[in-house]
Every structure is written in C-alpha cells, then in structure tokens.
Amino acid sequence: MSHSTKQRQAVLACLSGRRGELLSAAELTQILRQAGSPVGLATIYRHLTRLEEAGFVHRVNTPEGAFYRYCEEESSGGRECFLLRCESCGQILHLDCSHLRALYEHLERDHHFIVNPRETVFSGLCEACARRGKEALHEQP
Amino acid sequence: MSHSTKQRQAVLACLSGRRGELLSAAELTQILRQAGSPVGLATIYRHLTRLEEAGFVHRVNTPEGAFYRYCEEESSGGRECFLLRCESCGQILHLDCSHLRALYEHLERDHHFIVNPRETVFSGLCEACARRGKEALHEQP
DNA sequence: TATGAAAATGAAAATCATTTTCATATTATA
DNA sequence: TATAATATGAAAATGATTTTCATTTTCATA
Ligand SMILES: [Mn+2]
Ligand SMILES: [Mn+2]
Ligand SMILES: [Zn+2]
Ligand SMILES: [Zn+2]
Numbered sequence: 001m002s003h004s005t006k007q008r009q010a011v012l013a014c015l016s017g018r019r020g021e022l023l024s025a026a027e028l029t030q031i032l033r034q035a036g037s038p039v040g041l042a043t044i045y046r047h048l049t050r051l052e053e054a055g056f057v058h059r060v061n062t063p064e065g066a067f068y069r070y071c072e073e074e075s076s077g078g079r080e081c082f083l084l085r086c087e088s089c090g091q092i093l094h095l096d097c098s099h100l101r102a103l104y105e106h107l108e109r110d111h112h113f114i115v116n117p118r119e120t121v122f123s124g125l126c127e128a129c130a131r132r133g134k135e136a137l138h139e140q141p
Numbered sequence: 142m143s144h145s146t147k148q149r150q151a152v153l154a155c156l157s158g159r160r161g162e163l164l165s166a167a168e169l170t171q172i173l174r175q176a177g178s179p180v181g182l183a184t185i186y187r188h189l190t191r192l193e194e195a196g197f198v199h200r201v202n203t204p205e206g207a208f209y210r211y212c213e214e215e216s217s218g219g220r221e222c223f224l225l226r227c228e229s230c231g232q233i234l235h236l237d238c239s240h241l242r243a244l245y246e247h248l249e250r251d252h253h254f255i256v257n258p259r260e261t262v263f264s265g266l267c268e269a270c271a272r273r274g275k276e277a278l279h280e281q282p
Numbered sequence: 283t284a285t286g287a288a289a290a291t292g293a294a295a296a297t298c299a300t301t302t303t304c305a306t307a308t309t310a311t312a
Numbered sequence: 313t314a315t316a317a318t319a320t321g322a323a324a325a326t327g328a329t330t331t332t333c334a335t336t337t338t339c340a341t342a
Binding site for chain 1: 202204225228234236238240241244247248252253254255256257260261262263264265266267268271
C-alpha cells in the first residue's frame, strides 16, 4: 500500500533529528538540499501530511503558515504540551501546565466542547516582547 | 487623515446589522452587492483591516481564512468572549467562561504569557459532532 | 533476475485568500 | 473653484499549499 522511499525517510529523519523544533515545509526543503538529499517541495508536503495522519509528526497552524515537529511518543509518559505563539516575535513556546489540562476537562464536562490541544494555539505576547512593549510606552516619541 | 466614504459605512453597517455573525471578506462582498451597494474586494479588505485596528470589528483567523464580526462594546459591560471552532463542521462558538478568564490570568502571572483572547481560537469538536463521532464507532463497517 | 502494476517523484501549473499597484475618482479644505 | 490628500477598484502580484502529469521507483510475483 505504501512504499518506503528515501524521500520519506529523509523528511522524517530530519524532523526526528531536531526534536522540539518547529519547521516549515520550505525550511525542510532547504535543510534537505544542504544535506545533499534534495526533495521536491510537493513531495515534502505530501509526506508531512501523511506523517501527520500516521501520528509521526505534529502540525501547528499559524497565520504565517504551517509548522511541523517530530511527535515524541506522548502515549508513553511524555507530557502533553500546549502551544503559545507570540504575535510580536513569532516564536512558538511549548507549555506543560496542569491548570490548562484542568481547563480542557472543564470545557469538555461543562461546555461540551472537546478541545484538540494539537490544533489549538494560544496567541499573545511572550515575556520579552511584553517587556519591550512596556518600555516603548516610556520612550520619547 | 481619514475620509468618510459610503464604502466604509457600508462595510461597518453590514457587520453592525449582523451582530454575533462571523463573516468573511468574500461574504461581505456578496452581501453588499446584493444589497445594491457593491464594494470592491480590495476596498473591503482595507476597511476590515482599518476597522479592526480602530476597534470596531474583531477578526478571527482560521485555517480557512479570516472572519470578522462587529465589536460589541466590551468596555461597557459586555462580557469578553472566547472562540471555539469545531474542526468537523467549521462552526465557531462564542463562550463566556470565568474559568477561562482565570486561566488567562494564571498564564500571565505564572507563565509570563499574555494571551490575546481575540486571536486565540480553541480548536476541537462541538457537542453535535462529538456525538456523531461516537455513534459512528457503533455503526457497521 | 525479469516483469509489470502500483505507488512515488518533481517541475510546472493551478488554487485561493489576501495584498499591492496604479490610474481614476472622491473628499475636505482653502 | 482650485488643490492636495485620500479613497476606489480592476487587475496584477504574492505566497503558501495543492494538483497535474509525464517519468521514475518500488516490490511482489513469475
Ligand atoms: Mn501553569
Ligand atoms: Mn465555564
Ligand atoms: Zn515575542
Ligand atoms: Zn461541529
């Protein structure tokens, strides 16, 4: 049904070798080209989609496009993590927070909405950018 | 600095006359054309951007594009509301929940991340779609 | 090992929401 | 009215993602 190809392995290996990092399809293309195993952009998109469906990678959607990261096997002890995206600097932070887990249970039990943490991204300001913003208020215009 | 034009008024009036509804730029175009006051798509995007910056409308980003709604004056008594988007049927629900407000305070105080509720959309399953999903598990394959 | 059907590849074209360009029209002010 | 600032909209540009399609690769089977 599905053939093993060097392109598929290259895409997964690249993400697997950079745990925790979020990469775009274009960044993947660039990295693989520099590593001497170029893979077409269309093929990269195809594999990212299939790898996500198969549970090997996670996708994070942002207004700037999608980013992908290797899926640590959360089933075996890995803590579920939540995504915070800074609107100012674009950085994506991972957060492990029991309050957040509890809130999701509240939403499910009391508001009948089942949150998908993988697709949910909190948008806002990271600490550095928030501080920078405060300082800007005190500057001369 | 900014001129009052019938196009700007038409865009705001359309959203104002449909409180709570989330409309895309294309839907706005369609509605205004049918109402006999057609406005170019580029102009609609320009006004939506400016109206949002000025606080008259809110924007909600989804993987299917941006949606806009009239801004009820939250400053004067209107409850802040949160956005839940069903991944299955696409519907966007508004939620007023004190637990959620409290969680945002926790994220700010203890994790130094200031959430922007206007840009944050919880992705998941609405009640109807979750039930439909459960039923599907019991069906014959 | 040779064969062939199924699956995969990648360059190029297509999509689609949004933004930009630019020539023209409208507004506000003198 | 004259003038400059601002707004409009059709068409072109953008940029991420998807699709097309001719070609290549994989893999089960002979
Ligand atoms: Mn916490
Ligand atoms: Mn609640
Ligand atoms: Zn930041
Ligand atoms: Zn639903």
